[in-house]
Each structure stands twice: as C-alpha cells, then as structure tokens.
Amino acid sequence: MDWLLLHFAAIVFYCLAAVAVAGAIGVIAFRSPVHAALSLLCTFVAVAGLFVLAHAEFLAAVQIFVYAGGIMVLFLFVIMLVNVRTIPREPQYLARLVPAAVIAALVLAACLGAGLWAAVHGAPASASGLTQIAGQTTGNTEAVGWSLYRDYLLPFEVVSVVLLVAMIGAIVMGRREPGRERA
Amino acid sequence: MITTTHYLIVSLVLFTLGVVGMVVRRNFIVVLMCVELILNAANINFIAFSRQLGGLTGQVFAVFVITIAAAEAAIGLGIIVALMRLKQTVNLDRVSEMEG
Numbered sequence: 001m002d003w004l005l006l007h008f009a010a011i012v013f014y015c016l017a018a019v020a021v022a023g024a025i026g027v028i029a030f031r032s033p034v035h036a037a038l039s040l041l042c043t044f045v046a047v048a049g050l051f052v053l054a055h056a057e058f059l060a061a062v063q064i065f066v067y068a069g070g071i072m073v074l075f076l077f078v079i080m081l082v083n084v085r086t087i088p089r090e091p092q093y094l095a096r097l098v099p100a101a102v103i104a105a106l107v108l109a110a111c112l113g114a115g116l117w118a119a120v121h122g123a124p125a126s127a128s129g130l131t132q133i134a135g136q137t138t139g140n141t142e143a144v145g146w147s148l149y150r151d152y153l154l155p156f157e158v159v160s161v162v163l164l165v166a167m168i169g170a171i172v173m174g175r176r177e178p179g180r181e182r183a
Numbered sequence: 184m185i186t187t188t189h190y191l192i193v194s195l196v197l198f199t200l201g202v203v204g205m206v207v208r209r210n211f212i213v214v215l216m217c218v219e220l221i222l223n224a225a226n227i228n229f230i231a232f233s234r235q236l237g238g239l240t241g242q243v244f245a246v247f248v249i250t251i252a253a254a255e256a257a258i259g260l261g262i263i264v265a266l267m268r269l270k271q272t273v274n275l276d277r278v279s280e281m282e283g
Contacts, residue, residue, distance in 0.1 A: 013185045017193045024200040024220050033212045040216045043197070047223050054190065054234040056242050059226070059249075066249050071219065071256045078260040079212060082267050095276065100206040104199050111195050115188070140242075147239045148246065159250045166254030173261035176268070 013053055020046035037075045044068050058141040190231030198224035211266065211273040215259040222252045 004011070019042055026039030044067040051060035148156055201220035208214055226245045233241025263273060270278065 010185055013189065017189075020193060021196050021200070024197050024204075027213065027216050027220060028200060028204040028207060033210055036213050036216055040219065043220065043223065047197075047227060050190070050193065050227060051230055053185070054230045056230045056233065056245070059230060059242050059245050062246060062249055063226075066253055067219070067223075071253060074256055074260055075212065075216065078263055081264060082212070082273060094207050095209055096206055100203045103206060104203045107199050107202060108195065115191070143239055144242050144246070147243050151240075152243050155247060159247050163250060163254050166257050170257040170261035173258075173265045 009053060013050070016046045016049040016053070019043070020050065033079050034076070037072060037079065040075075041068055041072050044072070055140065057139075058144045061141075187231045187235040190227055190234075194224040194227040194231070197221075197227065209274050209276050211259075211263050211275055211278075214275065215256065215263075218255065218259070219252060222248055222255075 023039045023041075023043030023046060027036045027043070030036045030039055044063060048060040048063040048068075051057070051063060198221055201217045201224065204217035204220065205214050208217065226248050229241040229245040229248065231241075233239065233245075266278065267273060272278070
C-alpha cells in the first residue's frame with residue numbers, strides 16, 4: 001500500500017502514456033476513419049491527463065475543450081459529410097511501409113542518440129537562473145492568463161488574426177460555387 | 184519519479200507515429216489526424232520543459248500551438264470538402280495533378 005501511494009504519480013503516468021501511444025497506433029492501424037477518429041480521441045484525453053500530471057491544469061482543460069470538443073467534432077462531422085460509404089473501398093489502405101519504417105527508425109535513433117549523447121556529455125539540466133513568474137500563490141489558470149495577456153499580448157493578437165483567416169478560408173473552400181453545382 | 188525525459192519519450196513516440204501515419208495512410212482525413220498527433224507531441228514537449236524550468240512560457244506557447252492546430256484542422260477539413268466535391272475521393276494517391 002505504501003508502495004502504491006509512493007509511486008501513484010508514476011503509475012498514472014505510465015497508464016496515460018500507454019493509452020496515448022495505443023490511441024496513436026490505432027489512428028494509423030484502423031481502416032475506418034471513424035474508428036481512427038475515436039482512437040485519436042483516446043490519445044487527446046490521455047494527453048490531457050499527462051498535462052494534469054505536469055501541473056498544467058489550464059492546458060488540460062483547453063485540450064479537452066478544443067481538441068476533444070471542437071476538433072474531434074469537426075473531424076466526425078466531415079467524415080459524416082464526406083460519407084465514407086460512397087467512396088469505393090481501397091483494397092490496400094496502407095502504402096509505402098518500407099520508407100515509413102526507415103523514417104521512423106531514423107527519427108527514433110536520431111532523437112534517442114542525441115538524448116543519450118547529451119546525457120553523457122552535456123551539462124546537467126538545472127532550473128537555476130530562471131525567473132519565477134507569479135504563479136506560485138495563484139492558480140494555474142490565473143497565472144497562464146496573466147502571462148498570456150501581459151507578456152504575450154502581441155502573439156495572442158496575431159494568433160487571433162490567424163484564426164480569423166483560417167475561418168474565412170474554410171468558409172470560402174467549403175462554399176458551393178454558384179453555377180457549378182455537383183451533378 | 185517521473186522526469187522530463189519520460190515526457191520527452193512519450194512525445195517522441197507520438198511524433199514518430201504521426202510521421203509514419205502521414206507517410207503510410209492514404210486517406211486525407213487520417214493524414215490530418217496524424218498532423219494533430221504531431222502537434223500534440225510538440226505540446227507535450229512544451230509542457231514538459233515548462234514543468235522542468237518552472238516557468239509558464241511553455242504553457243502559453245502550447246496554447247498558441249492548440250490555436251494553430253484548430254486553424255489547421257478547419258483549413259484541412261475545408262480542403263477535404265472541396266476535394267470531395269471536385270473529385271469524389273479522399274485518397275491522396277488519386278490527387279497527384281501537382282506532381283508534375
């Protein structure tokens with residue numbers, strides 16, 4: 001029991017990480033886009049749990065709201081709109097497995113190699129010399145909001161413009177052009 | 184004890200799976216999902232380093248990444264709807280006019 005309490009965070013972390021990775025594998029492996037979308041939903045929720053473990057509660061809430069609530073619904077809506085059943089089933093839904101395996105092996109080897117090299121040769125990571133933002137006494141949401149609207153106001157405004165442009169672009173692309181109705 | 188390295192390994196695995204999915208799958212919708220996976224992996228990195236360094240900058244940038252992901256999903260799904268109307272397919276191997 002003591003062991004369980006001592007390692008509770010680690011156990012939760014490993015469970016969430018396993019769910020996230022399994023969901024990601026499901027996205028690739030499921031043939032049906034609907035199943036892939038639901039598998040992706042598992043990954044999003046697990047990643048939100050990882051954010052909670054890392055004391056980023058606001059980000060976890062945003063992850064659930066935006067990804068699970070917004071983007072997933074958008075995906076499922078488009079899958080419904082596209083109506084997968086009318087598309088002829090491909091006999092083979094995976095392609096280029098060998099280059100993909102090579103890319104995966106290279107990325108994993110490069111990142112793990114760089115990490116190992118840094119662990120052996122590099123200086124130990126330390127948090128010294130970094131300023132503590134006012135977030136120790138307040139909640140995470142308040143601290144993030146404070147940082148977002150005070151230190152990063154200009155990027156915040158730029159990102160809102162990006163969202164506006166994306167919205168207009170999506171509307172323009174999704175609009176049915178007059179005089180060119182689908183037969 | 185969960186260290187930053189644990190988070191980075193999870194992020195690395197998610198990123199690699201996303202890249203592999205982008206290469207392997209032919210369905211445009213699933214390829215977009217793989218892009219979301221990659222952006223999620225980036226977010227995990229931001230959060231992990233934000234936790235290690237004790238600041239909030241990583242979390243703020245993760246908010247920006249989520250915003251960009253939402254914009255990208257909207258644009259991508261708009262392209263899918265337009266593509267479906269034009270060519271009645273979401274198979275990326277069937278859409279190769281720009282290969283030259």
